[in-house]
Amino acid sequence: MTLADSRIDRYRTRTLTEVPPIERNDPTVWGRITSPELANFDADGYAIIDQLLSPEEVADFSIEIDRLASNPELRLDERVIIEKKSNRVRSIFEVHKISRAVAELIRDERVVGLARQVLGSEVYIHQSRVNYMPGFEGAGFYWHSDFETWHAEDGMPAPRAVSLSIALTENYSFNGSLMVMPGSQNTFVPCQGETPSEHYRESLKEQEFGVPAHAEIATMANKHGIAQFTGPQGSALLFDSNIMHGSSNNITPFPRSNIFVVFNSVENTLQEPYAAGDARPTYIASRDFEPVR
């Protein structure tokens, strides 16, 4: 937010001094839940879908994402993020624009229907990516709320977005699987420190700003506990944009590759960033608000 900015910011973050946690005064579920798998989404802020993809679909998508990761032309593409240490592909953003198969998957009612139930409106794709977490050297993601970043750096007004992570390799407890704090979506934890310009260039590899203080993470973990998404290939995790989550490094030989898609409500489209200079590139935070059909 600039001084001239007259918007009311209910989720202030990236402040110079420490600000206490803010109770969320937006719902978690905006629509009507009809899928039995989502029965506890409102309370927990996440849900596991045991078999979203069939084994045949998993096999096809695994070939597809291997093909993308080994495409030499794509390595030069700014949407492809390379791991700092190992020089391997860490993420490919806007994968639904790079892969027709992924685009079709996202449009599938099994996928987009989950987001519509939770968000209670038409939805559009805020972000899509493949996260490759290779064996031995896959770097984890420190604790964070996605909404904190999307609000600060992308201008997303409210936490009315959900992410779906689809496992293409088995997500074990030990290969860097996502950890979540159930119920933590109801607390917004502001982060201290001004956002540097072009922050995304570094933060996509290793996040330094927009991470909560240790004391806040400890308070939240003591209150909510920590759950982990584990599951076979083809299972999926749907989670609220403000849930506290993270993952450890993957030092096992077993890679952990997931397709990620973020749906935002068409009633919650991006504005100017709330706590950063320039908005991030559209391959990270889309400004094409066309509903998924």
Ligand SMILES: O=C(O)CCC(=O)C(=O)O
């Ligand atoms: O793939 C993961 O472990 C989580 C990624 C994540 O939370 C993020 O990129 O925001």
Ligand SMILES: [Fe+2]
């Ligand atoms: Fe995240």
